[in-house]
Amino acid sequence: MYQEKLIDIENDDIEIDLILLISDFFKIVQAHWKIILLVIFTVISVYTGYTYITYSPLYKSEATFTVETSNSDNGNYGFYYSTDTADQLSRTFPYILDSNYFRSVLLQKLGEESLNGTLSAETVSDSNMVTMSVESADAKETLKILNAALEVYPEISRFVLGEIQFHIINEPILATSPYNKPTVLKTLGIGLLAGIFIACVIVGLIALFKKSARTLDQMNQITNIKCIAMIPKVTFKARHKKTSQTISISDRRVSFDYKENIRSMQIRLERLLEKNHGKVIMFTSTVASEGKSTISLNLCQSFISSGKRVLLIDGDLRNPSLANMLNVKRSYGLNDVVNANEDILNYIIFNASHNLGFIGNTTVYKNPIPILSSTKLEIILATLKNYFDYIVIDTSPCGIFQDAYELQHLVNAIVYVVKYDFVSLQKIQESLSGLQQDNCIVSYVYNEYTQALNDYGYGKYRYGYTGYYKGSQS
Numbered sequence: 001m002y003q004e005k006l007i008d009i010e011n012d013d014i015e016i017d018l019i020l021l022i023s024d025f026f027k028i029v030q031a032h033w034k035i036i037l038l039v040i041f042t043v044i045s046v047y048t049g050y051t052y053i054t055y056s057p058l059y060k061s062e063a064t065f066t067v068e069t070s071n072s073d074n075g076n077y078g079f080y081y082s083t084d085t086a087d088q089l090s091r092t093f094p095y096i097l098d099s100n101y102f103r104s105v106l107l108q109k110l111g112e113e114s115l116n117g118t119l120s121a122e123t124v125s126d127s128n129m130v131t132m133s134v135e136s137a138d139a140k141e142t143l144k145i146l147n148a149a150l151e152v153y154p155e156i157s158r159f160v161l162g163e164i165q166f167h168i169i170n171e172p173i174l175a176t177s178p179y180n181k182p183t184v185l186k187t188l189g190i191g192l193l194a195g196i197f198i199a200c201v202i203v204g205l206i207a208l209f210k211k212s213a214r215t216l217d218q219m220n221q222i223t224n225i226k227c228i229a230m231i232p233k234v235t236f237k238a239r240h241k242k243t244s245q246t247i248s249i250s251d252r253r254v255s256f257d258y259k260e261n262i263r264s265m266q267i268r269l270e271r272l273l274e275k276n277h278g279k280v281i282m283f284t285s286t287v288a289s290e291g292k293s294t295i296s297l298n299l300c301q302s303f304i305s306s307g308k309r310v311l312l313i314d315g316d317l318r319n320p321s322l323a324n325m326l327n328v329k330r331s332y333g334l335n336d337v338v339n340a341n342e343d344i345l346n347y348i349i350f351n352a353s354h355n356l357g358f359i360g361n362t363t364v365y366k367n368p369i370p371i372l373s374s375t376k377l378e379i380i381l382a383t384l385k386n387y388f389d390y391i392v393i394d395t396s397p398c399g400i401f402q403d404a405y406e407l408q409h410l411v412n413a414i415v416y417v418v419k420y421d422f423v424s425l426q427k428i429q430e431s432l433s434g435l436q437q438d439n440c441i442v443s444y445v446y447n448e449y450t451q452a453l454n455d456y457g458y459g460k461y462r463y464g465y466t467g468y469y470k471g472s473q474s
Contacts, residue, residue: 020215027421032203040195041204044454048192050244057178061142063150064170067093069162092160093130097121097149103157103303109148116141119149129169139175144170212421213428219418219444222429226443228272228415229265231295232257233448246325249298249305262295266302269413272441273390278412280381280391282315283397286399286431290419293321293448304355307387314360315395315407317368322360322394333361344383348389357388368396372406378382381410399423399431408435416444 031035096426097119107115117136123129133151134142150172152163209340213219216227233245234254258280269281275467296312303310314322316333323331332347337359340347348357365371384391393411398404408414414435418428 039199043195044191058180059139059175060179061146063172064131065166065168067128228268228443230446230449280411281413282393282411284398284404284418288424292417311357311388311391313393315393317365413441420448
């Protein structure tokens with residue numbers, strides 16, 4: 001019996017592994033690059049469309065000049081420049097320009113009730129050089145307002161700066177084209193940068209809040225059960241697409257690493273079952289497509305290779321698959337065995353060497369509970385133990401159906417298959433909570449495990465290659 005760690009996955013503060021986060025980021029990009037490109041293209045399109053739809057042309061007229069003050073107090077009526085004047089100018093020029101009094105005088109000069117443009121000025125630090133500019137949707141208005149401002153400003157500012165005089169460096173001219181006209185290259189560039197930024201934020205948030213099972217440490221945070229194997233992912237080359245894609249340790253295409261990890265799982269299960277003289281092993285998972293049927297079949301093949309006699313039972317009556325994987329055309333299912341009135345061995349299909357027996361077919365049952373809860377099933381298993389060294393039962397995912405919970409009191413060991421980065425930790429925890437059983441060994445297997453950057457070891461020959469994995473217990 002094991003003790004589950006009752007942890008609130010949603011609220012528990014789990015330390016963020018930066019290396020794992022970066023790894024997840026790039027894996028998400030690699031797996032969903034088409035969607036990411038679509039997001040970037042959408043942002044570019046939206047930004048470009050918005051830019052051109054909302055575009056309003058603006059014209060600008062500007063004049064650059066120097067400001068000199070009078071020294072009439074000394075009896076000299078010439079104009080001069082000093083650093084003190086420059087400092088005062090830089091502080092007061094914008095203030096005067098924004099004052100209501102200046103605006104009212106300017107409007108009076110223009111003969112308008114409101115200013116059809118924006119007037120601004122920049123002073124060069126520690127100098128008497130000023131650039132005054134006007135922006136407006138009307139090119140003629142910009143020149144008109146700028147000339148009027150240049151004319152009235154010296155009169156308005158004499159109360160603060162005294163008598164001043166402008167010496168024009170760059171004369172104001174009529175703008176012939178909008179200064180803010182968008183260019184295709186610039187618009188697309190900004191849209192591209194915005195699209196990449198938004199895509200990175202989305203991918204980063206997904207990676208940050210991802211709570212699927214990816215490491216042994218994560219599993220250790222939600223449960224105390226042992227990890228007995230970390231099965232690597234197997235992929236076949238494209239030229240084999242037309243052939244069977246069932247993963248088997250007897251297939252030369254399957255990696256040595258995969259075969260050795262299956263062998264390691266078999267050895268560890270044998271050692272665990274020896275303690276209570278158990279023979280019946282049940283496989284389940286959280287959801288479908290986690291590979292429990294494939295692993296249960298390969299475990300049987302590994303048992304056979306070591307000289308054991310094994311019975312494989314397809315207990316996933318809602319979605320039977322082992323008959324097709326074994327290429328068995330005509331066979332008997334668990335329902336036939338439960339309702340049998342003759343020798344049970346007559347309902348078992350054996351391989352050529354007679355060391356692998358199989359019970360299962362392709363018949364689908366929408367409600368298999370009456371079959372799985374039959375009292376005869378316990379008697380049948382007790383009888384079959386006399387003929388086989390081990391009995392392996394593949395059942396439905398316990399995160400979806402109750403089938404595995406109906407059978408757990410009949411078995412000696414439960415192997416819970418966890419597919420790498422496939423199911424949330426909370427869902428796994430909820431499913432495992434129903435598998436507490438006295439006198440029953442519960443362990444889990446990581447399937448399609450991808451070696452993380454922070455795992456111990458080098459290459460595929462990492463520490464734990466023979467079964468002593470980081471985070472697991474012997």
